[in-house]
Every structure is written in structure tokens, then in C-alpha cells.
Amino acid sequence: MRILKSSFAVVERRAEHAVKFFYSHLFWHNPGVRDLFPVSSEDMERQRDRLFAALTHVISRLDGDDETLGPYLRDLGRDHRKFLVRPEHYAVVGSSMLAALAETSGEAWTPQVEKAWTEAYQVIADAMLAGADASEDPPWWDAEVVRHLQYGQDIGVLTLRPHAPFPYLPGQYASVSSDRVPRTWRTYSIGNAPRPDGTVDLHVSRIDHGRLSTALVRETRPGEVLRLGAAGGQLTFRRSDRPVSLIAAGTGWAPIRAMLEELADRPPDQDVRLFVVARDCAHLYDRPLIDAYGSSCGWLDVTYITPAPGRHRNEATERLATALSNRGLWPDQDVYLSGPAQFIDDTARLLEDLGARPGRLFHDSVPAAAEHGQGGRPLGFAEWLLNRPAPHWHNPSARAPREH
Numbered sequence: 001m002r003i004l005k006s007s008f009a010v011v012e013r014r015a016e017h018a019v020k021f022f023y024s025h026l027f028w029h030n031p032g033v034r035d036l037f038p039v040s041s042e043d044m045e046r047q048r049d050r051l052f053a054a055l056t057h058v059i060s061r062l063d064g065d066d067e068t069l070g071p072y073l074r075d076l077g078r079d080h081r082k083f084l085v086r087p088e089h090y091a092v093v094g095s096s097m098l099a100a101l102a103e104t105s106g107e108a109w110t111p112q113v114e115k116a117w118t119e120a121y122q123v124i125a126d127a128m129l130a131g132a133d134a135s136e137d138p139p140w141w142d143a144e145v146v147r148h149l150q151y152g153q154d155i156g157v158l159t160l161r162p163h164a165p166f167p168y169l170p171g172q173y174a175s176v177s178s179d180r181v182p183r184t185w186r187t188y189s190i191g192n193a194p195r196p197d198g199t200v201d202l203h204v205s206r207i208d209h210g211r212l213s214t215a216l217v218r219e220t221r222p223g224e225v226l227r228l229g230a231a232g233g234q235l236t237f238r239r240s241d242r243p244v245s246l247i248a249a250g251t252g253w254a255p256i257r258a259m260l261e262e263l264a265d266r267p268p269d270q271d272v273r274l275f276v277v278a279r280d281c282a283h284l285y286d287r288p289l290i291d292a293y294g295s296s297c298g299w300l301d302v303t304y305i306t307p308a309p310g311r312h313r314n315e316a317t318e319r320l321a322t323a324l325s326n327r328g329l330w331p332d333q334d335v336y337l338s339g340p341a342q343f344i345d346d347t348a349r350l351l352e353d354l355g356a357r358p359g360r361l362f363h364d365s366v367p368a369a370a371e372h373g374q375g376g377r378p379l380g381f382a383e384w385l386l387n388r389p390a391p392h393w394h395n396p397s398a399r400a401p402r403e404h
């Protein structure tokens with residue numbers, strides 16, 4: 001295992017080269033495999049990052065007794081079926097990966113290193129193949145768009161009716177694909193608890209230059225059929241006898257809304273505090289519904305965090321910090337956080353400073369790439385408020401949604 005880790009450290013330093021070599025090798029020797037991947041170079045870059053993130057994740061856990069690795073690989077294998085990956089592809093990907101590792105490692109590529117990588121790839125591939133084989137779910141669910149609401153230019157709420165029962169828990173997200181942008185899959189939050197009629201609301205923030213999110217928010221119409229991959233995510237409600245705080249920003253509101261629906265169905269004994277953060281008080285999408293919850297649920301206390309009218313939106317940062325410090329009692333709370341990755345990181349840090357217990361802070365790591373500022377740098381909290389981030393977490397141009 002030491003061999004793998006030190007070899008991976010060498011490769012990581014030349015990750016870009018390694019990945020380019022890998023894909024050139026793979027597509028040159030297996031031209032048909034190119035058709036499985038998205039077309040644009042932007043997507044290929046994302047793929048490079050995800051592949052390396054996955055490899056880093058796996059390599060750092062292979063030797064330990066990390067119990068999350070088995071389920072991670074099982075689900076990854078199950079989910080690869082929606083990319084139309086077949087069992088025989090694993091061998092060709094494996095040989096291109098070994099070729100890329102050898103090329104990138106130079107003199108560090110010894111017979112022992114080669115043996116260690118060959119075995120590690122086999123362990124990973126076997127676990128993914130077993131996951132694909134054991135899954136009773138379909139590779140994807142076809143789902144018809146039955147309603148399309150557009151809030152301003154950049155937020156869409158799409159109601160879908162899956163053709164077969166689609167299992168998920170309140171707070172989870174689903175990956176989505178549309179024929180409008182073939183072979184591209186992105187994750188979006190589900191904004192409701194399971195309903196008797198099986199319909200699902202997806203909340204989509206449009207990302208500048210994001211082809212799928214733009215198609216979903218601005219172009220998709222009722223009657224179209226999308227594909228849904230299996231639901232995922234850990235932001236699900238843990239019942240406990242502790243009071244609860246829910247903190248949401250942008251379409252981070254979607255999973256919180258789903259959890260609120262679940263709570264409203266079986267009202268809790270404890271109080272629930274809801275903080276909804278927006279950079280502009282006129283443009284909180286879904287505000288009427290939040291107000292309705294606030295007035296009909298005695299156990300719910302709603303705080304909106306926005307800048308004062310006419311003030312710079314950066315003020316929302318300070319206001320959130322002040323509101324959280326004023327409310328206190330953080331060590332007693334279960335806290336659920338949802339929003340852009342940097343928002344989650346910064347708010348979690350602030351809450352820990354205020355005494356919240358790390359084991360009682362629940363959040364998902366929001367799928368990456370969309371959460372980065374210009375040049376792919378992560379945004380700082382203040383920077384994130386100052387510069388218009390993507391996806392947009394506010395509705396800049398309209399109060400009422402347009403229904404298509």
C-alpha cells in the first residue's frame with residue numbers, strides 16, 4: 001500500500017498529463033468508447049477532476065478498515081450503468097490507466113509498482129462490477145416533465161413523473177440527463193418529500209455556460225422525457241430529541257424544503273429554527289411557501305438573512321454571523337446546512353466557533369465544479385457574496401415564476 005501511495009504522489013503532480021495520456025490511449029485503442037463520454041472539452045476536464053478525485057478517495061482508503069469504501073464502489077458501479085458502461089469496458093480502461101501511470105511515473109515505474117497498481121485496479125473494478133450486478137434498480141428512470149416553473153432567468157423548478165417508482169429520501173439529490181445535451185449528467189436537489197402520485201420536483205440553478213442547467217431552466221417544456229439516475233446524498237433527517245436548526249442558501253433550499261415537508265407530516269416535539277440566506281430581500285424564490293410554513297407550524301421559527309434595502313449584498317455575510325451568534329444554544333442543536341460548498345464550509349466553521357458540535361452538523365458535499373469562481377478557484381465566503389457565483393442562489397429578475 002505504501003508503494004501505491006508514493007507512486008500516486010508522483011502521478012498526482014503530473015495529473016493533467018496523466019489524464020490526457022489516459023484518454024488518448026483509451027480512445028485511440030478503443031474508438032467506440034469515445035461515444036460513451038460527453039462531447040465538450042469542458043466536460044472532459046470535469047471528468048479528469050472527478051476521475052482523480054475518485055482515485056484519490058479510493059487509494060487513500062484501500063488499506064484501512066474504512067467502511068465507506070465498499071458502499072462507495074458498489075454505488076459507483078451501479079451508477080456507471082447509466083453511462084452505458086458494460087463489464088468488458090473495465091479491462092480496456094484498466095490497461096489504458098496502467099499505460100498512463102507507467103508513462104507518467106517514468107523511472108519510478110518498477111515491476112513492484114506495476115504489480116501493486118494492477119492488483120488495486122482489479123479490486124476496484126471487481127467491487128464496481130459486483131455493485132452493478134447486484135443492483136435491482138434500473139440503470140436509469142425515464143421521467144416526464146409535467147410542470148416547468150421558471151423564476152427569473154436562472155432558477156427552474158421542474159416537476160417530473162418517473163415512469164417507474166423512483167426511490168429517494170427527503171433531502172437527497174438525483175443525477176439528471178436530457179436528450180438536449182446528450183451523455184451529460186449533473187446532480188440537482190429534489191425539493192419534496194415522496195408523494196403519493198410519485199412526482200418529483202427538481203430545483204435547478206442555471207450555471208453560466210452550463211449547457212444542461214441552461215437547457216433545464218430555459219428550454220425544457222412539459223411533455224419532454226428526462227433520465228434520472230439513482231438518488232444519492234447524506235443530507236437526510238436524523239430524528240433525535242434535540243432541537244433542530246436548518247440553514248439554507250440558494251437552491252440549497254430544495255433539500256431543506258423536502259425535510260420540512262417530512263417534519264410537517266409528523267410534527268416534531270422540539271423547536272425548529274430555519275435560516276434562509278439570500279443576497280437580495282426582494283428575490284427569495286419560494287418565499288410565499290416559507291411564510292406559509294412559518295405561520296402554520298407553531299414549532300417553526302423562520303429567519304431571513306438578507307442585506308438591508310439599498311445596502312451592499314456583502315452585508316448578508318455579517319448578518320448571518322450576527323443572527324447565528326444571537327440565537328445561541330448551538331451545543332444542543334442538530335444543524336442541517338445546505339448551499340454552495342464554500343457557504344457550508346464557512347458556516348460550519350462559524351457554528352463550531354459558537355459551540356456547535358461537529359458530530360451534529362449535517363451536510364452534503366455539494367457536487368463540485370459548479371461551486372467554483374472564475375478560474376476554478378474556490379470562492380471565499382465574502383468573495384462568494386461579492387462576485388456573482390454559479391449556481392445562482394437568488395432570483396435576480398422576477399418575483400413570480402413563469403409557468404411553461
Ligand code: HEM
Pocket residue numbers: 033036037038043044046047050051054055076079080083085086089090091093121124125128175183184185
Ligand atoms: C476503476 C474504475 C473506475 C472509476 C474509479 C471511475 C470513476 C468515475 C467517476 C468518479 C465518475 C464521475 C461520476 C459521476 O459524476 O456521477 C465517472 C464517470 C464516468 N465514467 Fe468512470 N470510473 C471507472 C471505470 C469506468 C469505465 C470502465 C468506463 C467505461 C468506459 C467509465 C466511463 C465513465 C463515463 C462515460 C463517465 C461519465 C463521464 C461524464 O459525465 O463526464 N468509467 N467515473
